[in-house]
Amino acid sequence: MCSHQSWVTWRIFPSHKAHFEAFKRAQVLPLLKKPDMDKNELANYRPISNLVTISKVLERLALNRLRPQILESPLYSELQSAYRKGHSTETALLHMPNRVYAAVDSKRAAFLVALHISAAFDTIRHSLLLSRLETDYGVDSTVLSWLESYLTGRHQFVKLGRHSSASSPCTAGVPQGFVLEPLLFTDYVAPIGRVTESFNIGYHQFADDTQLFVAVDTPDTLTSLIRMTEFSNAVQRWILENDLLLNGSKS
Secondary structure (H helix, E strand, O other), rough: OOOOOOOOOOOOOOOOHHHHHHHHEEEEEEEEEOOOOOOHHHHEEEEEEEEOHHHHHHHHHHHHHHHHHHHHOOOOOOOEEOOOOOOHHHHHHHHHHHHHHHHHHOOOEEEEEEEEEHHHHHOOHHHHHHHHHHHHEEHEEEHHHHHHHOOOOOOEEEOOOEEOOOOEEEEEOOOOOOOOHHHHHHHHHHOOHHHHOOOEEEEEEEEOEEEEEEEEEHHHHHHHHHHHHHHHHHHEEEEHOOOOOEEEEEE
């Protein structure tokens, strides 16, 4: 268990709440996802949240404590290739094509479904994330209270050049640019792997992308297509029930 005895205690500016509020106020910088994209299309921008330096130092300390416990948990997805040492886009690209090629070599049909979650980091339900951290990964006591404080009470504003928007509260999500964001997001979507168990379907995850795979003998094609459809629908239901949304143009 990740208890208060093994946690870092921070006592920075103990009598000045305003300092802590400043740690939770993000300046959002919209950056084009690709240089050649249309600058007038808002969907082409990625919102990067900039924080004061000391808050990122504290996040790094927290990450060093949390990551070993979470990644070693049997409930963390073994087939998540993002944000893990020894895992990358390379392992993701090797895993699924290898299974497809193996199916083709054995003269079997290969079915692959690709699912992409839209604005995934922005819609995470804080209460559900905290509950998952406690029940699935044993994060409790002072650590859980710290994470609740870390996630809630945040505000953000957009700044472009000399112009700034009004500040607005962040009631959901883990904004892009935070140190803890990748680990918390992959914790949140890890149960997708468990949804596969009752369907005997292969899968692989890379951040907010999930690939579903099944290899079948030709006589069983229709049965396998039905099973893949039922499984795909089950995953989509899980995504909706967890306040996430599929990107139809990329799935």
